[in-house]
Amino acid sequence: MPKKSANWRSRGLSRSSGIQVMTIQRKRTVARKRAGERIRRRYVARRLAILRAAGKSFRVRGFAEVGMRDIAAAADISPANLYNYFRGKEEILFFCQDNTLDRLMVALKTARKSRVSIADKLRSVIVSHVRCVLDEVEGSAAHFLSATLPAGLQRRLVAKRDQYETGIRRLIAAGARSGQFVASDPALSARALLGAVNSTVLWFDVEGPLSAAQIAEGFADYLIRGLMATDSRVD
Amino acid sequence: MPKKSANWRSRGLSRSSGIQVMTIQRKRTVARKRAGERIRRRYVARRLAILRAAGKSFRVRGFAEVGMRDIAAAADISPANLYNYFRGKEEILFFCQDNTLDRLMVALKTARKSRVSIADKLRSVIVSHVRCVLDEVEGSAAHFLSATLPAGLQRRLVAKRDQYETGIRRLIAAGARSGQFVASDPALSARALLGAVNSTVLWFDVEGPLSAAQIAEGFADYLIRGLMATDSRVD
DNA sequence: TCCTTGTCTGAACGGTTGTTCAATTCATGA
DNA sequence: TCATGAATTGAACAACCGTTCAGACAAGGA
Numbered sequence: 124m125p126k127k128s129a130n131w132r133s134r135g136l137s138r139s140s141g142i143q144v145m146t147i148q149r150k151r152t153v154a155r156k157r158a159g160e161r162i163r164r165r166y167v168a169r170r171l172a173i174l175r176a177a178g179k180s181f182r183v184r185g186f187a188e189v190g191m192r193d194i195a196a197a198a199d200i201s202p203a204n205l206y207n208y209f210r211g212k213e214e215i216l217f218f219c220q221d222n223t224l225d226r227l228m229v230a231l232k233t234a235r236k237s238r239v240s241i242a243d244k245l246r247s248v249i250v251s252h253v254r255c256v257l258d259e260v261e262g263s264a265a266h267f268l269s270a271t272l273p274a275g276l277q278r279r280l281v282a283k284r285d286q287y288e289t290g291i292r293r294l295i296a297a298g299a300r301s302g303q304f305v306a307s308d309p310a311l312s313a314r315a316l317l318g319a320v321n322s323t324v325l326w327f328d329v330e331g332p333l334s335a336a337q338i339a340e341g342f343a344d345y346l347i348r349g350l351m352a353t354d355s356r357v358d
Numbered sequence: 359m360p361k362k363s364a365n366w367r368s369r370g371l372s373r374s375s376g377i378q379v380m381t382i383q384r385k386r387t388v389a390r391k392r393a394g395e396r397i398r399r400r401y402v403a404r405r406l407a408i409l410r411a412a413g414k415s416f417r418v419r420g421f422a423e424v425g426m427r428d429i430a431a432a433a434d435i436s437p438a439n440l441y442n443y444f445r446g447k448e449e450i451l452f453f454c455q456d457n458t459l460d461r462l463m464v465a466l467k468t469a470r471k472s473r474v475s476i477a478d479k480l481r482s483v484i485v486s487h488v489r490c491v492l493d494e495v496e497g498s499a500a501h502f503l504s505a506t507l508p509a510g511l512q513r514r515l516v517a518k519r520d521q522y523e524t525g526i527r528r529l530i531a532a533g534a535r536s537g538q539f540v541a542s543d544p545a546l547s548a549r550a551l552l553g554a555v556n557s558t559v560l561w562f563d564v565e566g567p568l569s570a571a572q573i574a575e576g577f578a579d580y581l582i583r584g585l586m587a588t589d590s591r592v593d
Numbered sequence: 594t595c596c597t598t599g600t601c602t603g604a605a606c607g608g609t610t611g612t613t614c615a616a617t618t619c620a621t622g623a
Numbered sequence: 624t625c626a627t628g629a630a631t632t633g634a635a636c637a638a639c640c641g642t643t644c645a646g647a648c649a650a651g652g653a
Contacts, residue, residue, distance in 0.1 A: 159621075162629080169630095187422030188506060191611060201632050203613080212611065271423060305583070311568070311576040314561065315554040322553025333546070341546040348540070349584030394651075397599075404600095426641060436602045438643080447641065 170208045173198045178219040178263045182324055186216055217276045223263040224283045226255050231290045241298040246343045248291065252320045253339035257327050288313055295350060304350045316346050405443045408433045413454040413498045417559055421451055452511045458498040459518045461490050466525045476533040477586065481578045483526065487555045488574035492562050523548055530585060539585045551581050
């Protein structure tokens with residue numbers, strides 16, 4: 124890392140989901156007075172395109188192996204221009220993973236609210252998870268957090284990930300309490316389950332024999348069967 | 359990568375398991391005539407120490423994040439001296455993973471030969487696998503092959519890994535044929551199983567609440583239960 | 594003892610990395 | 624049409640990487 128990045132041209136809309144990422148954001152340009160809507164839209168679109176390109180690269184080659192010049196090339200942009208949209212490489216990774224985690228959380232909450240059995244809720248979560256991380260346009264391996272992020276960003280990602288993991292753990296625990304699932308350590312089962320689904324990014328091939336949906340179904344079958352109490356089996 | 363490493367002081371015993379690694383090995387020193395046993399032993403001991411130090415670092419921080427200077431520091435040695443024992447960083451990673459894969463294969467073969475049920479064979483493999491990758495002295499995440507190795511080494515590792523995976527797949531298929539396991543896609547189940555056990559290296563903490571053995575047992579319970587046919591359940 | 598041989602190291606090399614910056618092009622609103 | 628500011632870029636920077644190398648050091652064998 125060459126230099127401590129000092130100042131960055133703030134944009135007023137640095138985070139589309141509203142959360143303030145960096146603690147200090149020195150403003151080079153004064154706050155734009157009612158910035159043009161088209162400009163703003165083009166800006167967020169470019170931003171998204173970069174995130175997609177970077178996410179895809181990270182997913183197939185790993186964070187450390189992908190350079191800024193690679194990301195720039197994948198996004199059809201000059202390396203320097205990346206810094207108009209992100210503070211640096213680490214922030215790009217942060218948004219990739221943060222975005223994926225948000226989508227996982229949405230799927231979790233949706234499943235929790237649905238009026239089906241706990242097993243079916245969990246199945247829905249697993250299927251969504253696999254499709255989410257394997258999704259070609261927005262996918263990102265959410266659980267492979269390289270420990271190289273700055274402490275603050277890292278802490279926020281880990282917190283969100285833990286929230287997700289806790290949700291799954293609670294689902295498993297509830298299933299056990301209701302007698303539908305076998306009694307076991309929910310933390311351990313959750314970790315095994317997540318480890319399995321996350322590992323798909325390591326070998327999934329878009330042109331391979333199995334589609335993401337097929338993998339999702341197969342994994343869900345296996346991973347839920349392992350939780351089922353014997354006497355509640357239906358098959 | 360600064361330079362194509364050209365010549366390297368060959369040692370005659372470059373590979374303890376006998377397989378020739380590099381195709382060309384220019385000899386700087388003429389073949390040692392009956393080299394002193396003490397010298398030889400000290401040499402392989404240092405070599406092993408380096409591998410252990412490097413493996414531990416790789417496991418907790420990842421291949422790309424660990425520099426030669428880190429490995430050297432962890433092994434209490436100067437960076438330059440590493441090159442007396444290995445051709446370079448990539449070879450160190452290769453030996454780490456190759457060694458782990460060898461140990462996994464041994465466990466697999468042992469389990470296969472034992473006269474127990476297929477489920478118990480698989481359980482033994484899973485338990486060995488978890489303990490193997492979490493082992494503090496020699497552990498290494500065998501399935502996280504960074505694609506940055508030179509093609510030749512990479513090919514050999516992948517071949518060995520596939521051999522292992524096929525073994526597990528066969529075990530699952532055999533269980534299904536015998537009616538002990540439920541019918542499913544063995545390839546998919548094997549991948550899920552391996553993904554789960556390999557992911558333990560990402561969160562395992564030596565000082566955490568769960569020992570490696572406990573994790574191994576818990577994972578084996580869950581992952582085998584998911585394969586069991588309903589009517590052959592005993593619990 | 595001396596000579597040989599292997600072990601070890603500090604300093605450096607070339608290359609690549611993430612990042613910055615001055616300058617140029619482009620788009621926009623008046 | 625022009626002026627303003629955003630968007631973009633090539634070139635450069637400092638830091639770090641894996642690696643090399645000449646030479647200092649230690650240790651056996653004679």
